[in-house]
Amino acid sequence: MKTSPVKLWRRQKDIISVIGKRGKILLWTIIRVPAKSFVDQAPYPVVIVRMDDGKKMVGQLVDYEKENLVAGQKVQAVLRRLKTEGKEDAIYYHIKFKPL
Amino acid sequence: MYSMKINILGTATTKFGELWDVSPRELAREAMHDALDASGLKPFQVDALFVGNMLSGILGNQTNLASLIVEELGAQVPAFRLEGACASGGLALHNAINSLNAGKYKTVLVLGLEKMTDHSQDEITSALSAAGSDEERMAGATFPGIYALMAQAYMREYNIDEETLATISVKNHYHGSLNPKAQFQSPITVADVMKSPKIADPLKLLDCSPVSDGASAVVITSDSSIKTKKPVSIIASEVATDTLSLYNRKSFTSLSAVVNASQKAYQEAGLKPTDVDVAEIHDCFSISEAIAVEDLGFSKKGEGAKDIAKNKMTLFKGKIICNPSGGLKACGHPVGATGIKQIVEITEQLRGEAGKRQVKSAKIGLAHNVGGSGAVAAIHILKGNS
Amino acid sequence: MSGIVAYGTYIPKYRLKLSEIAQMWGKESSEIESSLRISEKAVAGFDEDAVTMGIEAAKKAIEVAGIKPGDLQSVYFGSESHPYAVNPSSTIVGEYLGIGNNYFAVDLEFACKAATAGMQITLGLLDSKKIEYGLVVGSDTAQGKPHDALEYTAASAATAYILGGKKSEVIAQVLEMSSFTSDTPDFWRREGAKFPSHFGRFTGEPAYFTHVISEGEKLLKKSGLKPKDFAYCVFHMPNGKFPRVAAKKLGFTPEQLTPSLTVDKIGNPYSASSLLGLAAVLDIAKPKQKIFFVSYGSGAGSDGFIFETTPELLKKQKKIVPVSKQIENKIYISYQTYLRQTHIL
Numbered sequence: 001m002k003t004s005p006v007k008l009w010r011r012q013k014d015i016i017s018v019i020g021k022r023g024k025i026l027l028w029t030i031i032r033v034p035a036k037s038f039v040d041q042a043p044y045p046v047v048i049v050r051m052d053d054g055k056k057m058v059g060q061l062v063d064y065e066k067e068n069l070v071a072g073q074k075v076q077a078v079l080r081r082l083k084t085e086g087k088e089d090a091i092y093y094h095i096k097f098k099p100l
Numbered sequence: 101m102y103s104m105k106i107n108i109l110g111t112a113t114t115k116f117g118e119l120w121d122v123s124p125r126e127l128a129r130e131a132m133h134d135a136l137d138a139s140g141l142k143p144f145q146v147d148a149l150f151v152g153n154m155l156s157g158i159l160g161n162q163t164n165l166a167s168l169i170v171e172e173l174g175a176q177v178p179a180f181r182l183e184g185a186c187a188s189g190g191l192a193l194h195n196a197i198n199s200l201n202a203g204k205y206k207t208v209l210v211l212g213l214e215k216m217t218d219h220s221q222d223e224i225t226s227a228l229s230a231a232g233s234d235e236e237r238m239a240g241a242t243f244p245g246i247y248a249l250m251a252q253a254y255m256r257e258y259n260i261d262e263e264t265l266a267t268i269s270v271k272n273h274y275h276g277s278l279n280p281k282a283q284f285q286s287p288i289t290v291a292d293v294m295k296s297p298k299i300a301d302p303l304k305l306l307d308c309s310p311v312s313d314g315a316s317a318v319v320i321t322s323d324s325s326i327k328t329k330k331p332v333s334i335i336a337s338e339v340a341t342d343t344l345s346l347y348n349r350k351s352f353t354s355l356s357a358v359v360n361a362s363q364k365a366y367q368e369a370g371l372k373p374t375d376v377d378v379a380e381i382h383d384c385f386s387i388s389e390a391i392a393v394e395d396l397g398f399s400k401k402g403e404g405a406k407d408i409a410k411n412k413m414t415l416f417k418g419k420i421i422c423n424p425s426g427g428l429k430a431c432g433h434p435v436g437a438t439g440i441k442q443i444v445e446i447t448e449q450l451r452g453e454a455g456k457r458q459v460k461s462a463k464i465g466l467a468h469n470v471g472g473s474g475a476v477a478a479i480h481i482l483k484g485n486s
Numbered sequence: 487m488s489g490i491v492a493y494g495t496y497i498p499k500y501r502l503k504l505s506e507i508a509q510m511w512g513k514e515s516s517e518i519e520s521s522l523r524i525s526e527k528a529v530a531g532f533d534e535d536a537v538t539m540g541i542e543a544a545k546k547a548i549e550v551a552g553i554k555p556g557d558l559q560s561v562y563f564g565s566e567s568h569p570y571a572v573n574p575s576s577t578i579v580g581e582y583l584g585i586g587n588n589y590f591a592v593d594l595e596f597a598c599k600a601a602t603a604g605m606q607i608t609l610g611l612l613d614s615k616k617i618e619y620g621l622v623v624g625s626d627t628a629q630g631k632p633h634d635a636l637e638y639t640a641a642s643a644a645t646a647y648i649l650g651g652k653k654s655e656v657i658a659q660v661l662e663m664s665s666f667t668s669d670t671p672d673f674w675r676r677e678g679a680k681f682p683s684h685f686g687r688f689t690g691e692p693a694y695f696t697h698v699i700s701e702g703e704k705l706l707k708k709s710g711l712k713p714k715d716f717a718y719c720v721f722h723m724p725n726g727k728f729p730r731v732a733a734k735k736l737g738f739t740p741e742q743l744t745p746s747l748t749v750d751k752i753g754n755p756y757s758a759s760s761l762l763g764l765a766a767v768l769d770i771a772k773p774k775q776k777i778f779f780v781s782y783g784s785g786a787g788s789d790g791f792i793f794e795t796t797p798e799l800l801k802k803q804k805k806i807v808p809v810s811k812q813i814e815n816k817i818y819i820s821y822q823t824y825l826r827q828t829h830i831l
Binding site for chain 1: 531532534538541542569573578581582584826829
């Protein structure tokens with residue numbers, strides 16, 4: 001997946017409004033055979049979250065322990081680096097979730 | 101509502117599998133010419149060509165695909181490529197039928213084609229994630245990952261365990277062992293599925309359809325003057341859509357695109373789910389078939405996996421036989437080809453030409469073809485007229 | 487008079503025990519731990535960097551300050567692990583905090599004292615009435631070369647300070663501020679090099695101690711105050727030993743120093759180090775207490791401040807997530823995971 005700095009810039013507003021918001025895990029899985037861009041992060045959990053404002057989101061779960069992988073676990077949206085880019089590429093920041 | 105009778109003149113499929121020495125052009129040529137031979141037609145007698153394919157652009161850096169395929173057909177007819185991820189084949193057929201109903205063309209060839217094994221697993225996993233959304237891709241959710249989330253929701257809601265889901269792959273491998281064109285022709289057990297490595301929890305390797313090459317073709321006509329020995333007609337062709345991302349859906353355990361398209365199809369054909377004798381189901385993952393048989397009305401909600409585990413859809417034992425070809429799991433899943441392969445299989449079943457995997461007295465068949473995690477569904481109902 | 491209005495800190499969840507590092511290289515861990523006086527260090531997550539940590543700390547600071555992000559009129563980001571060599575961290579932070587477009591911004595580098603220099607600049611803007619609120623971030627994902635001495639101490643964390651001038655909002659006034667600066671090549675990192683280099687024992691007397699002690703003595707002289715006039719003292723913490731020695735040399739007691747010693751439990755997060763120690767002190771300080779503060783940045787220089795807490799501190803302490811709580815919120819990782827997580831592998 002090639003990430004464009006223009007896309008990063010265009011999505012800033014969406015991300016600003018989500019950072020720090022809280023929600024609960026609805027569903028989770030652990031990705032063990034990742035796409036190319038995520039090979040160095042695997043295995044990692046992906047969760048569907050229902051935010052406190054009712055909207056649903058999908059994202060990677062970070063800074064977790066095994067007991068956090070359960071429906072109903074409270075999480076918070078945080079800004080993290082999306083993936084490991086090439087040495088000359090722009091850095092893509094993206095929303096991920098961490099357990100509270 | 102249309103008024104044309106759409107008849108299938110001839111069908112053909114290549115073997116599905118890791119066909120290292122066969123190029124995409126050769127796959128297309130084999131399927132198309134075998135289908136034309138089976139139809140008793142020459143290339144120039146086809147009015148148009150419809151091609152279903154998902155990955156030629158992403159993996160092969162080749163778009164303008166229909167123009168390439170028409171070179172292999174050997175007649176410069178109008179040609180179109182349709183794409184809807186894994187529903188590309190079904191969408192190609194639906195649009196071909198629309199062109200016949202519109203009276204624009206009379207006899208057309210529909211090809212489903214995919215060449216995947218020229219590329220690494222990493223590349224393929226990345227390419228298949230194009231069927232989902234940006235949000236899902238950036239969450240690192242692979243295509244199996246999305247279905248894994250559905251599996252968790254389904255297992256939790258209906259109290260189903262992994263062993264019950266595993267029986268779906270077992271059934272399909274049993275069917276595949278009776279299909280000379282299938283990628284996998286060896287039976288497997290529930291224990292084999294449980295032992296296989298995890299791909300995205302709870303889905304394991306043997307819960308997932310493989311990477312495959314293959315092509316399937318069908319010639320259809322609205323020209324009632326062309327007689328065939330064992331006529332099979334397409335009596336319903338419906339498509340429905342739903343959100344691209346899984347997380348935006350109303351339900352995580354049902355595909356409303358399938359529910360909607362199949363309800364329209366049953367209505368169009370004037371039939372009920374119980375009228376179906378044989379069905380080809382889009383089992384990209386074991387969970388997909390469990391959910392599908394419920395969405396198609398073959399099983400009550402929550403009973404799909406259990407019904408399959410009880411052999412209610414197994415050859416020689418069940419009532420509505422699902423995936424006699426071996427399904428995507430055992431027959432293989434060259435993405436764009438699957439939707440057309442399903443039509444080939446149903447046609448053989450309705451003509452009584454399915455050999456060792458013949459469903460007894462099959463009169464009505466249904467093909468269920470899904471794109472992505474359920475963003476689009478194409479449902480076709482076929483009737484044997486012999 | 488200007489001062490600290492609010493602060494926020496962020497310590498990543500992961501810890502690497504020094505004994506894991508020692509075991510890797512066949513060293514005697516108890517010797518190392520007792521000489522450095524550190525037992526474990528904080529390690530950033532695979533997808534964290536100085537900017538993501540800085541945003542976490544800054545968001546907390548804004549909440550404590552009770553201001554709108556748009557009220558911030560300057561952002562200075564001090565680090566020696568800015569994600570880009572060219573492209574400001576300060577504006578990435580500014581954008582994702584939603585502070586708008588009307589602010590002064592620039593990135594700073596001066597080894598471990600980049601952020602305290604940022605505070606000096608911000609105070610200048612405040613005192614000249616160019617701004618009403620300014621944000622200073624000190625954040626690092628410090629790297630130590632495998633098998634090098636720094637591997638035991640280089641850690642990750644972020645601190646964010648909001649400075650302002652309204653009496654009703656300042657929780658710690660700045661009474662005195664100065665710097666002691668020289669060109670001393672004790673520790674450096676060349677462009678493109680992944681790990682810093684240092685000259686061993688040269689980083690002690692001629693570097694850290696010369697600057698910290700000289701600046702400390704300067705502060706005491708300028709203010710006319712004596713060590714016993716202070717409730718707390720905070721020094722840059724490259725390890726657990728140096729600040730203890732510096733405190734003693736300047737005449738402070740262990741009781742005055744101990745609450746600031748975050749290094750013992752999380753190591754040295756470079757630009758966040760001294761400011762994290764200051765935060766730990768502000769977490770527990772009472773009003774009208776004086777705090778003695780001297781940072782150190784290799785290359786070299788020390789920034790000194792004398793702070794005095796105000797009654798406003800008590801109200802804001804209720805909103806703060808204390809440093810001690812974040813220190814205790816941890817998961818231990820193995821040396822292998824550490825190599826993977828810090829992108830060395």
